[in-house]
Amino acid sequence: MEERREAPTRERRSEEHQEPLHPAIEDDAEETRRLTETWAAPTGFVGWFMPVNQRIIGRRFIVTAFVYFVLAGLLGIAMRLQLAAPENDLLAPEIYNQFFTVHGTAMMFLFAIPVLEGFALFVVPMMIGTRDMAFPRLNAFGYYVYLIGSGVFFLMLLVGMAPKAGWFNYVPLSGKLYEPGLGVDIWTTMITFIEVSALTAAVELIVTILKLRAPGMTLNRMPVFVWASLVMAFMIVFAMPAIIVASSLLILDRLVGTGFFVPEMGGDPLLWQHLFWFFGHPEVYIILVPALGMVSTIITTFCQRALFGYTAIVMSIVATGFVSFGLWVHHMFATGLPHLGMSFFMAASALIAIPNGIQVFCWIATMWGSRMRLATPMLYVLGFFWVFVMGGLTGVMVASIPFDLQVHDTYFLVAHFHYVLIGGSVMPVIGALYYWYPQMTGRMMSETAGKISFGLVFVGFNVTFFPMHQLGLEGMPRRVYTYLEETGWGELNLVATIGSVVLAAGFATTMVNALASLRWGETARRNPWGAETLEWATESPPPPYNQRHIPVVKSREPVWDWREEDERPVVVGLRSDRREVVVTSMLDAEPQAVQVLPGPTIWPFLSALAATVGFIGILFHPVFFVVSFFLAFFSFVGWFWPRRPWQED
Structure with a gap:
C-alpha cells in the first residue's frame, strides 16, 4: 500500500454552486467492473435479505423510521382531535391510552434514535473515506432486529392489545394488576429488541470511526457530524443497558412474580423511574447530538465557509454527552427525594445549556456576513434556531425545582419537550433528508415543495405547541383524554388541534416530495450543494464501493482544497476482487493494515x-x-x- 499522486484532468466547474474540481484517476474500466461486482448487493426476493452494505442498511433504517414517524403522527392527530373540544367522545378512554402509549413509544424508540443511527450509518463511512462499516453483518443484524421488534409492537395496536400505561410505563400502572394483557409484555420485549439494535449500531460506529478513517484524517480533521455520531454511539453504550435492565426486571415481575418494583415484597416503584430516566434523559441528547452535527454540516455548506470555532463545537458536543448523564433526577423532582440531592441535579440541568449555547453562538458567527444560500436544508436549520432556543429557555425554567413543582405533569412540559425534540431533532433531520437525498437516490428533491413544507411545518408547529405553555400554566394536566368545559381550556386546545393539522400537512408535503422525486426529481450532479466533506467527492449516488480510491486527507475541508490543487493524493494497493478497507491508527489515522470484510449473506x-x-x-x-x-x-x-x-x- 502506498500513496500515489495522479495528474489531473479538467472537469467542468459549476459557477452557480462552485462545484469543485476533482482530478480524475486514470480510467480503468476493468478495475471498476471488478470493484462493482465485489461490492454489489444481491438482487431478487431472497437477495433483499442478504445485503450488508452500509448505505443499503442505513437507507433502510431511515425509510423504516419515517414510516413509523408517519404512523405515530397519525396517532398524534387522533389525540389532538379528541382534545379539540371539552368532553369529546371521539376516542374511548382505553383507545386514547393505547394511542398515547404507542405514539410516544414510536416517536422515541422507533423513529428518533433509529433515523439518526440510519443517517450516521449511511453518511459516516463516506465522510471518513472508507468503503463500509467495520462489521457489516452485525450492521444488517441490527436492522432486522429493529424491523421485527417494531413490527410486532405495532401489530399489537392493530389487534387492540397495545399497552395503555404510557410510553414510560411507570409502575404500578404497568404491573399485572392494572395491565393484565400482553401489551406491556410486548412493550418490554420490543424495548429490548430496539436497544440491542441500537447497541449494534453504536459498536459499529465507534470501531469504524476510530479505526477506518482515511489516511491523514486525524481526530482534529474529522467532520463535526462524525464527532457527533461518535459521541452518540458512546452515549448509547452507557445509557442503553439501564433500560434493558429495567425492562428485564419488569418482565420478571409480570411473568415470574418477582417484586423488584412491589413495596409489599421489598421492592421500590422509584427504582423503575431511576433506571428508566437514567436512560431516558441521556436519550434526549442521544437524539439531539447527531442533529446538532447535521446543523453544523448544513451551515458550513450553505454559507460556503469553514465552521467558526470547530474546537469549541466539538468540545461542546463531548461536554453535552458527559453532562447529560447527570440530569435524570430532574424528571423526579416531585417524587419526594431529598432536596440537597435534587439541588445537584438542578444545577446540572441548568449547566447543560452552556455547551449548547456555545454551539449556537459559533453557528451565528459562521453565518455572520456570509452569502448564505437559502435552500430548503438551510431553511430548516434556521427554523431549528427559533424552536430549539425556545425549548432551551423553557428547559432552564423547569430545571428550577420550585417552578417544576408547579408545572410538573402539566401541558407546559408537553410543550417544552416537543420544542426540544421536534425543534432539536426533527427539523435538522428533515433538513438533512433534503441535503443528503442526492446521495441516497441520485435525484434532487423539489425546492418549491421543500419551501412550502418548511413554511407549513414552522407555522403549524408553533401554532400547535406554543398554546400548550399557557394551558400548562392554567393547570391542564397531561395524559388526560378529556376535560370539563368549565376549565376554559377549549379554545387553546382547538387552536393547537388546527395547528397539528397544518404541521401534518407540512410533513406530508416532504414525504410526497421525497417519493415523487424518486421518479421525477432532477438528476443530481456531483456535489450539487458545493459541500466540503468526502461523501461528496464521488458521484451521486456513489457506487457500491463509495470511492474507487481511498483519498489522503490534508485538512478539514478536503473537497474544497481539491479545487485549487493540481494533484489529489490517494491510497493504492487494495485488491478489487475482495472487500478490502484500510485500517488506520486511532489518533493520527496512519495506515496500519488492510482488513477484508465479509460479503452478503442471509x-x-x-x-x-x-x-x-x-x-x-x-x-x-x-x-x-x-x-x-x-x-x-x-x-x-x-x-x-x-x-x-x-x-x-
Whole structure:
C-alpha cells in the first residue's frame, strides 16, 4: 500500500454552486467492473435479505423510521382531535391510552434514535473515506432486529392489545394488576429488541470511526457530524443497558412474580423511574447530538465557509454527552427525594445549556456576513434556531425545582419537550433528508415543495405547541383524554388541534416530495450543494464501493482544497476482487493494515428470526427459549463459518 499522486484532468466547474474540481484517476474500466461486482448487493426476493452494505442498511433504517414517524403522527392527530373540544367522545378512554402509549413509544424508540443511527450509518463511512462499516453483518443484524421488534409492537395496536400505561410505563400502572394483557409484555420485549439494535449500531460506529478513517484524517480533521455520531454511539453504550435492565426486571415481575418494583415484597416503584430516566434523559441528547452535527454540516455548506470555532463545537458536543448523564433526577423532582440531592441535579440541568449555547453562538458567527444560500436544508436549520432556543429557555425554567413543582405533569412540559425534540431533532433531520437525498437516490428533491413544507411545518408547529405553555400554566394536566368545559381550556386546545393539522400537512408535503422525486426529481450532479466533506467527492449516488480510491486527507475541508490543487493524493494497493478497507491508527489515522470484510449473506436475518422466537415465544411458554437457543446457535455457525469465496486469495 502506498500513496500515489495522479495528474489531473479538467472537469467542468459549476459557477452557480462552485462545484469543485476533482482530478480524475486514470480510467480503468476493468478495475471498476471488478470493484462493482465485489461490492454489489444481491438482487431478487431472497437477495433483499442478504445485503450488508452500509448505505443499503442505513437507507433502510431511515425509510423504516419515517414510516413509523408517519404512523405515530397519525396517532398524534387522533389525540389532538379528541382534545379539540371539552368532553369529546371521539376516542374511548382505553383507545386514547393505547394511542398515547404507542405514539410516544414510536416517536422515541422507533423513529428518533433509529433515523439518526440510519443517517450516521449511511453518511459516516463516506465522510471518513472508507468503503463500509467495520462489521457489516452485525450492521444488517441490527436492522432486522429493529424491523421485527417494531413490527410486532405495532401489530399489537392493530389487534387492540397495545399497552395503555404510557410510553414510560411507570409502575404500578404497568404491573399485572392494572395491565393484565400482553401489551406491556410486548412493550418490554420490543424495548429490548430496539436497544440491542441500537447497541449494534453504536459498536459499529465507534470501531469504524476510530479505526477506518482515511489516511491523514486525524481526530482534529474529522467532520463535526462524525464527532457527533461518535459521541452518540458512546452515549448509547452507557445509557442503553439501564433500560434493558429495567425492562428485564419488569418482565420478571409480570411473568415470574418477582417484586423488584412491589413495596409489599421489598421492592421500590422509584427504582423503575431511576433506571428508566437514567436512560431516558441521556436519550434526549442521544437524539439531539447527531442533529446538532447535521446543523453544523448544513451551515458550513450553505454559507460556503469553514465552521467558526470547530474546537469549541466539538468540545461542546463531548461536554453535552458527559453532562447529560447527570440530569435524570430532574424528571423526579416531585417524587419526594431529598432536596440537597435534587439541588445537584438542578444545577446540572441548568449547566447543560452552556455547551449548547456555545454551539449556537459559533453557528451565528459562521453565518455572520456570509452569502448564505437559502435552500430548503438551510431553511430548516434556521427554523431549528427559533424552536430549539425556545425549548432551551423553557428547559432552564423547569430545571428550577420550585417552578417544576408547579408545572410538573402539566401541558407546559408537553410543550417544552416537543420544542426540544421536534425543534432539536426533527427539523435538522428533515433538513438533512433534503441535503443528503442526492446521495441516497441520485435525484434532487423539489425546492418549491421543500419551501412550502418548511413554511407549513414552522407555522403549524408553533401554532400547535406554543398554546400548550399557557394551558400548562392554567393547570391542564397531561395524559388526560378529556376535560370539563368549565376549565376554559377549549379554545387553546382547538387552536393547537388546527395547528397539528397544518404541521401534518407540512410533513406530508416532504414525504410526497421525497417519493415523487424518486421518479421525477432532477438528476443530481456531483456535489450539487458545493459541500466540503468526502461523501461528496464521488458521484451521486456513489457506487457500491463509495470511492474507487481511498483519498489522503490534508485538512478539514478536503473537497474544497481539491479545487485549487493540481494533484489529489490517494491510497493504492487494495485488491478489487475482495472487500478490502484500510485500517488506520486511532489518533493520527496512519495506515496500519488492510482488513477484508465479509460479503452478503442471509444469516444475520435468520439470526434475528431466531432471537425473535426466544424473546416473543417465552411470553407464552419457556420451551421457546430452548428452541431459540438452538436456532440461534445454528444461525451463528452459518454466520461465522470461516470459508467464504470472497475471503479466499
